[in-house]
Amino acid sequence: MHYADSVAGPIKVASAQGQYIFDSDGNRYLDCVNNVCHVGHCHPRVVQAAAQQLAMINTNSRYMHDNVVRLAQRLADSMPGPLEVCIFVNSGSEANDLALRLARNYGQRDVYCVDQAYHGHTAATLAISPYSKYGPVDLPSDTVKLMLPDHYRLGVSAERMTELCVAEFEWLLSSRETPPAAFIVESLICCGGQVVLPPGYLRQMHALVRQHGGLAIADEVQVGFGRVGDHMWGFEAHDATPDIVTLGKPFGNGFPLSAVVTTRAVADASRDVEYFNTFGGNPVACAVGLEVMQVIADEGLRENARDTGRYTRTLVANLAAKHASIGDVRGMGLLFGCEFVIDRSTREPNARLADHCMQWMRAERQVLVSTDGPHRNVIKMKPPLCFTPENGETLAAAIDDALTAYASGIDYSRR
Ligand SMILES: Cc1ncc(COP(=O)(O)O)c(C=O)c1O
Numbered sequence: 001m002h003y004a005d006s007v008a009g010p011i012k013v014a015s016a017q018g019q020y021i022f023d024s025d026g027n028r029y030l031d032c033v034n035n036v037c038h039v040g041h042c043h044p045r046v047v048q049a050a051a052q053q054l055a056m057i058n059t060n061s062r063y064m065h066d067n068v069v070r071l072a073q074r075l076a077d078s079m080p081g082p083l084e085v086c087i088f089v090n091s092g093s094e095a096n097d098l099a100l101r102l103a104r105n106y107g108q109r110d111v112y113c114v115d116q117a118y119h120g121h122t123a124a125t126l127a128i129s130p131y132s133k134y135g136p137v138d139l140p141s142d143t144v145k146l147m148l149p150d151h152y153r154l155g156v157s158a159e160r161m162t163e164l165c166v167a168e169f170e171w172l173l174s175s176r177e178t179p180p181a182a183f184i185v186e187s188l189i190c191c192g193g194q195v196v197l198p199p200g201y202l203r204q205m206h207a208l209v210r211q212h213g214g215l216a217i218a219d220e221v222q223v224g225f226g227r228v229g230d231h232m233w234g235f236e237a238h239d240a241t242p243d244i245v246t247l248g249k250p251f252g253n254g255f256p257l258s259a260v261v262t263t264r265a266v267a268d269a270s271r272d273v274e275y276f277n278t279f280g281g282n283p284v285a286c287a288v289g290l291e292v293m294q295v296i297a298d299e300g301l302r303e304n305a306r307d308t309g310r311y312t313r314t315l316v317a318n319l320a321a322k323h324a325s326i327g328d329v330r331g332m333g334l335l336f337g338c339e340f341v342i343d344r345s346t347r348e349p350n351a352r353l354a355d356h357c358m359q360w361m362r363a364e365r366q367v368l369v370s371t372d373g374p375h376r377n378v379i380k381m382k383p384p385l386c387f388t389p390e391n392g393e394t395l396a397a398a399i400d401d402a403l404t405a406y407a408s409g410i411d412y413s414r415r
Helices: 044-056 066-078 092-106 158-175 201-211 234-238 264-268 283-298 301-321 351-365 389-407
Strands: 013-017 020-023 028-031 085-089 110-114 143-146 180-186 215-219 244-247 258-262 326-332 335-343 370-372 378-381
Touching: 028 389, 044 283, 066 085, 066 258, 066 283, 085 092, 085 264, 092 180, 092 215, 092 244, 092 258, 092 264, 143 158, 158 201, 180 201, 201 215, 201 234, 283 301, 301 326, 301 335, 301 389, 335 351, 351 370, 351 378, 351 389
Parallel strands: 110 143, 110 180, 180 215, 215 244
Antiparallel strands: 013 020, 020 028, 085 258, 244 258, 326 335, 335 378, 370 378
16 A cells, blocks of 8 residues: 555644644644754743743844843853853854854864764855755865764764774875864764764864864754753763854744854954844844743753653664664654664665655654654654653654554555
């Protein structure tokens, strides 16, 4: 049986609450993939903060407002010492674009990125985004692509993966005539397939780029604000401190708000260049950002990401005993992926099964996940942080039933 024709297009959304989305026909979906509505869709405190500020004043960033200062202070307080200068923008792409400008103003030109990375849709950020879904991109000569540290796919240990990546980076840095401006990587690689950085990788890569006069940029656009559970910021899990951090998606809980956080030294190198951004850091955006950060603290959402994330990942990982098509389950906190293979011994990717799961779970269980990774054979899960253990059970049961359906010949994939 092939149900491809019955699979609907994008959901026409009407409203949402917490971890649930309602479509225009009144159907309720468990949202397991929305890392924008971080503290829960339409969180009442965030809605109120935005409405109150909108009724008071909202204007462009040519004016000073307490909210900007308060939010910058709050962000700086949440990060390691040297990261103390904040610049507010409206999207992750703008944040990474500005990070590149800061890094290049600091001195050099070449930017090292990781294969399958996605850092944004502007010309400058696409130029460091070898992610095949939005490509093909001909990377310019001042972008250098490094291997994706995906030890599962390469069939090596995590420790060996680190050695290989560090050796490659060392070799490229010493063989190129031009020095690096920066090395940029997500603290957990999302578009590349929810790849957890192997132990020691981030610290050693940061050390290498600095030895050659470049800066370390951590893209926390997807992973920041407590999603990884044990820490507020993903790079903290690796005992590494970048020179520039970029933030986005979850910051405004759906309201456009992003930021670049950096050191005084890096900011000072760009002092002569005026940066103007009409909407960046407007009073409403900053009111929202402040409330989002307060809600994360008040509701223990980082701790919930840690505990409910661990519980849910275990439930999904346990399905591997029953379904040989599950090759790997990996992630941190409430950010994880389940990789499907045709054969566990060869790890041949099964993109068709990943697509089937996504479609079947939506149609038959009203559970929303998405697919990703270079081979599109990983289903990714990154729900709002108010996700409950019961939601985790619903998610795992839906994956289980989708795989059982596929094994019995039912195929919802559009491939
Ligand atoms: C890791 C990462 N960086 C940057 C961006 C760009 O963010 P935006 O779409 O807000 O411009 C994205 C968007 O998906 C992303 O996943």
